[in-house]
Amino acid sequence: MFRESSIIRWRNYNDRYKLIGYKCDQCGKTYFEKKGLCTCGSLTFDEIEFSGKGKIVTYTKVHSGAEAFQEQAPFCVAIIDLDEGARITAQLTDCDYEDLKIGMEVEAVLRKFYKSGEKGVIHYGTKFTPKF
Amino acid sequence: MKVGVLGIGITKFGEIWDKGLRELLLDAQLLALKDAKIEAKQIDALYTGNMCGDSLSGQLHVGAMAAENLNLDKASIRVEGACASGSLALREGVLAIESGQADIVMVNGVEKMTDVSTEQVTTALMGAGDEELEGFNGLTFPGLYALLAKAYMTKYSKLTRDLLAEVSVKNHFHGARNSYAQFKSEITIDTVKNATMVADPLTLFDCSPITDGAASIILASEKTAKAMKSQVYITGSGLANDSLSLARRSSLTSIPAGAVAAQRAYSQAKIKVDDINFAEVHDCFSIAEILAVEALGLAKPGEAYKLYENKDTYFDGAHPVNTSGGLKACGHPIGATGVKQAIEAVEQLRGHAKNRQVKDAKIGVTHNVGGSGATVCVHVFKGE
Numbered sequence: 007m008f009r010e011s012s013i014i015r016w017r018n019y020n021d022r023y024k025l026i027g028y029k030c031d032q033c034g035k036t037y038f039e040k041k042g043l044c045t046c047g048s049l050t051f052d053e054i055e056f057s058g059k060g061k062i063v064t065y066t067k068v069h070s071g072a073e074a075f076q077e078q079a080p081f082c083v084a085i086i087d088l089d090e091g092a093r094i095t096a097q098l099t100d101c102d103y104e105d106l107k108i109g110m111e112v113e114a115v116l117r118k119f120y121k122s123g124e125k126g127v128i129h130y131g132t133k134f135t136p137k138f
Numbered sequence: 139m140k141v142g143v144l145g146i147g148i149t150k151f152g153e154i155w156d157k158g159l160r161e162l163l164l165d166a167q168l169l170a171l172k173d174a175k176i177e178a179k180q181i182d183a184l185y186t187g188n189m190c191g192d193s194l195s196g197q198l199h200v201g202a203m204a205a206e207n208l209n210l211d212k213a214s215i216r217v218e219g220a221c222a223s224g225s226l227a228l229r230e231g232v233l234a235i236e237s238g239q240a241d242i243v244m245v246n247g248v249e250k251m252t253d254v255s256t257e258q259v260t261t262a263l264m265g266a267g268d269e270e271l272e273g274f275n276g277l278t279f280p281g282l283y284a285l286l287a288k289a290y291m292t293k294y295s296k297l298t299r300d301l302l303a304e305v306s307v308k309n310h311f312h313g314a315r316n317s318y319a320q321f322k323s324e325i326t327i328d329t330v331k332n333a334t335m336v337a338d339p340l341t342l343f344d345c346s347p348i349t350d351g352a353a354s355i356i357l358a359s360e361k362t363a364k365a366m367k368s369q370v371y372i373t374g375s376g377l378a379n380d381s382l383s384l385a386r387r388s389s390l391t392s393i394p395a396g397a398v399a400a401q402r403a404y405s406q407a408k409i410k411v412d413d414i415n416f417a418e419v420h421d422c423f424s425i426a427e428i429l430a431v432e433a434l435g436l437a438k439p440g441e442a443y444k445l446y447e448n449k450d451t452y453f454d455g456a457h458p459v460n461t462s463g464g465l466k467a468c469g470h471p472i473g474a475t476g477v478k479q480a481i482e483a484v485e486q487l488r489g490h491a492k493n494r495q496v497k498d499a500k501i502g503v504t505h506n507v508g509g510s511g512a513t514v515c516v517h518v519f520k521g522e
């Protein structure tokens with residue numbers, strides 16, 4: 007359920023808008039978001055900036071969305087392996103679903119996500135588009 | 139481990155407009171008491187699975203409600219683990235008896251989902267995924283399982299669109315033979331393929347419905363259960379967890395926690411896969427049943443399609459799966475589903491499953507998934 011909170015947006019600013027991720031300072035594994043321990047057990051990470059380039063691991067087209075995304079449906083969503091190693095979930099934009107393929111190269115773009123109510127805030131975030 | 143089943147109670151599953159959360163829960167509780175032939179005051183503790191009481195009905199504290207319904211002041215707790223809430227409540231009940239803290243336990247599961255719009259339900263259910271990493275990107279539950287389906291069917295192309303549809307066709311066949319199922323109509327492969335697309339490749343008929351319903355089961359220590367001539371016992375309970383988001387999993391063509399939970403339950407029950415006569419699995423989406431039968435070891439990775447090619451998963455087949463109709467046809471009142479699966483296992487082992495009875499059923503397993511695989515709980519049931 008989407009909570010309307012500018013604090014949440016501030017807290018997630020790096021993940022959502024700047025493509026800044028985290029690299030384990032022990033084993034080097036990269037994460038798009040900082041969550042708990044690394045698989046190696048380490049809790050210390052260095053910030054890294056992702057290039058925004060990656061490949062599609064799997065994808066779908068969502069035809070009926072949750073409340074906040076209803077007016078955007080249908081839209082494409084994918085799990086993407088970034089070139090630096092982190093695996094992320096993101097919407098695909100500026101593409102035809104029929105042209106998508108697993109393994110296809112994509113790159114990050116900033117796009118509108120959804121608007122909270124009639125007079126609400128417009129939320130932006132990172133989507134990906136196929137490279138041509 | 140051995141915990142007996144004294145009684146079961148279940149409401150009709152479906153759109154039950156004249157009953158709210160409390161009434162559904164009470165109906166199931168009273169039916170279970172009647173079946174167990176005990177009085178409410180004999181219950182030592184209650185565990186109630188419920189996921190959406192707060193988001194869909196504005197009602198938290200369903201544990202207290204379950205005790206209040208029966209005028210009890212006994213320990214009563216709501217258990218939440220998304221779609222696995224029911225089996226987690228069952229597991230808590232088993233553990234309470236195993237620990238010696240309780241001799242007789244009532245386990246309930248309840249969900250009231252049809253009072254609100256489909257979009258509200260879609261939003262509420264997404265709380266079972268990773269809100270910041272998946273929900274924020276517009277993903278829905280059908281979307282998450284569609285991502286798994288796409289990955290699986292690309293890697294294992296022998297699972298065709300038609301064979302995937304066979305999951306729903308078979309579950310509707312069973313649902314048509316279950317008196318409390320939400321859908322009692324048989325369907326064909328074309329029904330599935332021609333239905334509205336929800337999240338490619340999953341159509342409306344690949345998806346479990348929005349359902350109201352409640353289920354209750356009464357457990358007792360082996361000693362008490364034996365004295366009351368119980369015919370069914372729980373002999374294994376396995377629980378495993380994984381990341382909330384799909385992107386953090388070690389595999390997108392399986393649900394890793396499913397196999398771990400199954401092995402934990404089998405080893406506790408001291409059984410092998412070959413001992414299993416039937417399984418009730420978590421088919422929230424058709425692809426989920428494929429992943430479930432592989433997690434349980436009924437098929438090797440990538441080979442579940444064979445069971446559907448050969449119609450092995452029908453009640454009279456070699457590996458009966460979801461004789462209740464599964465989540466697809468019986469319905470999926472989230473918190474009640476795990477308890478309903480247990481009730482189907484008990485019906486089969488008592489030999490009460492009528493025109494969907496598995497012949498000579500002695501051992502059955504239930505497999506309940508929370509989210510897209512972040513929680514999986516497996517139980518082993520044995521008939522005596």
Ligand SMILES: [Zn+2]
Nearest residue numbers: 030033044046
């Ligand atoms: Zn590490």
